[in-house]
Amino acid sequence: MKILKKLWLKLSIERKTRIYSLTIIAVVIAVGVFNMFIIGGSINDLGTILSDLTRCVNVQTAFEEENEAFEKYIRNDIDTNKEAYEKACLHTRATITGLPYTYNEIGAERYARTWRIINAYDYYEMNRDKVLKDVLNGELDQKIYDLYDMQNSIYSYIQELTKITVKEGSGLYSRKVTLIDRLPLVLAIISAIGLFLAAGFGRILSMTVTRPLKKLAEGVHDISEKRFDAEDIKVSNEDEIGELVDTFNIMKHAMSEHINTLQENQELTKRIHKEEMEKLEIEKQLSIARLDLLQSQINPHFLFNTLNVISGMAELEGADTTQKMITSLSHLFRYNLRTSSQFVSLSQEISIIDDYMYLQRMRFGSRLVYIKNIDESLDINSITVPALLLQPIVENSVVHGISHIEDGGRIELKVYKEDESLYISVMDTGAGMTRDKLDELNARSVSVTSDHAGIGLTNVKDRIRSLYANSDVTVDSIEGQGTTVTICIRY
Template sequence: MRLPSSIRYQTKLVAFLLLSIGITMLAGLYSYLSIQNLMDDSVETFQKNYQLANAYREVELMQKEFETYFSTSSSDSLVAFYNHSAAVGSNIEELRKTVTYTERGIHVKNISNMMDHYLQCADDAVRAKRGRMVDNYTQGYADTVKENRYITRYMEKMMSTDLIGSAERYAEISRNVGQITMFNNLLIAAVAIFMTVAIGFFSAEMTRPLSQLASYAQEISGGNFDVQIPENHTSREVSVLYRTFRLMAANIKEHVEELRQKQRIESALSEQKVNNLKMKTALRESELLALQSQVNPHFIFNTINIGAQLAMLHGDDITCTYFQNAADIFRYNLRGLDTNATLRQELENINAYMNLLQTRFGDTVQFRQQIEEKTDLLDFVLPRMTLQPLVENAYIHGISEREDGGVIRLAAWEEGDEIRVAVCDNGKGMTPEKIEELLHVDPEEQEQALRIRKSHVSGIGVDNVLHRLRLFYGRTDVMEITCEEGETCFLLKLPKQVMP
């Protein structure tokens, strides 16, 4: 039994209560009407028996006074006779009212007729007695006595039959009362069971959605804000409760997402601040290493400039070019590592550096450069002093240890969202262990290594370049090192978009 969901719990409870009361009242009404019907039958039977018994008694009294009058001729007996005669007449009228087309009704009708005849005989006999008509009242007396005996036997037989019928009727009434009582008990038990089932139904209907809602609340309290809360139309109250709880869960989820987003932003900002601090620290340490590797760089720079001017005055172009390249390199280094540079500036510095090497070592050091022809490629911004340490490393740890020299190759091109720069040499190569050490060194060990390792010109090692690139771009996969077929390559993968 399921009522429409739009009905409120209060309405459902009132409906079930009224239904139970109605069933109980109908059962009580049925029992009352059944018992009342039995009582009416009992009263009717009693009244009929009483009427017959009363008529029998009046006939007996009338006969007694009749016989007394005939034996004593007493006026009191005569008056009493007429009184009882009138009472018998009234009884006859009452009996005739109860005549029905049944066996007993026929007997009652016969008794009424016999009593009429009996009254007539008695009245005729009394008149004859009072008129001193001896023959007539003697015969009338005999007929009256005979009629009285016949009526008495007939009425006694009928009362005996009524008594037996009353006993049977009483037994039937007792059985009916027992059946009605049993029916009432069964109906009361059925109503009790119905009420118990109804209470259980309502309890389950009320507690089941609340238990489900409690489980949803427990999941949300555990951090599962994606729990799906379905519609529930058990009742109007539960529907409103579920709708409100679902709205509250959505608001909590939105608020938590806002807090998480805020936390992520704050974490990113904090991480960026830490990275910036590390970047500044690395730059300061790199500059310190560069300064430590240079003895009064401004003095050296000015001295080189003077040497270049003297070489120019004496017409020594090679010496002049050499000094100019050295001056350009020192000028580029003196700008500091805390400023960025374009790829064009980095390449110009590399060309000056390679001119120094080729002037010093001749054809044993060959340099090949391949730059993709794109106007915006050379304007790409990257940390200053990124390429020179890689070229220095290619020379010092690569081709310088070969008697026949070698080739340093530099290439730059655009690939997807990245700018690729490769510095390769065909020197002695690099072991996989060394490559693993350079690329996957622990940050603390890397910072310690920055204080020790340095190149012969810039004072900056590959570790420093890798560390600064990772801090600058906010990612770790900015460099790949390969050593295949006698060629060692440092490949830089620099994203076009720099993290804020």
């Protein structure tokens, strides 16, 4: 039993669902085949009984009609009577020939009675023709009475065969009726067994698929509520769900550590602000801590949205798509948490944006279009930029620009060089913003705010201004048409 359970847990979701479906189909087919076998066999047996009785009755009727035609013919020798007599004889012969005469099918007793009728009629037929010839020639003698005795004997043989056939048919009919009466009970038992199997497989499928997904959904909800102290999700699955749960637990711990780091950095910043600002070393440490805070102060809300997307996709798609989504999210997560260097190559930054947009396109489908327009003359592998430069801007375009538009929109990433300056722009065809909000955003400095879009963009602005002289970030937006954020870096 343990081996079967282990094998079941290793099966993919697709195979588990297929086994459950095949079980239901097998039960339905078994019930149908049983019905056809019992009812069809009973109908065939009852049809055989009726056919055998009909043949016996036909022989008896045909022989009676032959005897009547014989009497009419010997009393009045006319062509009409002769024709009727000959037809009656042929009919009797045909009905006798049509009697069941297979030993294995009718048994010894009926076989013996049938054999007696056939042989008696053959002998009677031979004597009947001789007597008829003599009678028609006016030579009536004792032989006609012997012929009448033969008729009575054959008739009694036919009656005996009919009685035996009726007796055997009654017994078979009684057995079949008993079987048919018990059929509803048998069908009820088979149906109960089928329902039990279906319910059992359904419960197993629920325990190994539905419940783990429910646990995973609860874990995602805990993270969205910023509860990282919950116990790790534990499942026995070794399929796609098991891999997804393991990855989720790893990401939860990493995110918890990241949040703790953010809190520690914030506390450190407060302590540094309280110390003597005149000392150069303290100012330097404060500046470094402030830069670290700006760099790490990334809104984790996109991670929560992405986890919800993956949770939904696990129910709808196969393991390949889920694995690809998890891989892309892992790239993003590692990049956000483990980038120890302040600068990265522009190609690496763009690659992370590709992973992020892949996840968002899996979420929004055809509603979201992503276009890259990179100057081919630029060597993006050798160009370095601050880490986490583009992700907050692209996230704002998706979350605040396009996600609320029913028809979706387009995001274009453009990189080019002009007048010895590097320009990176992110353009979206989203909701845009009002003029007042645009002016407020362009004038905003680094501060604590509940506006996630403002935090991300302000982080980028302040980092660019602190790292590069004469460099800046500009925002252009028209309400209802879209927003363009342009980063200008002058080396």
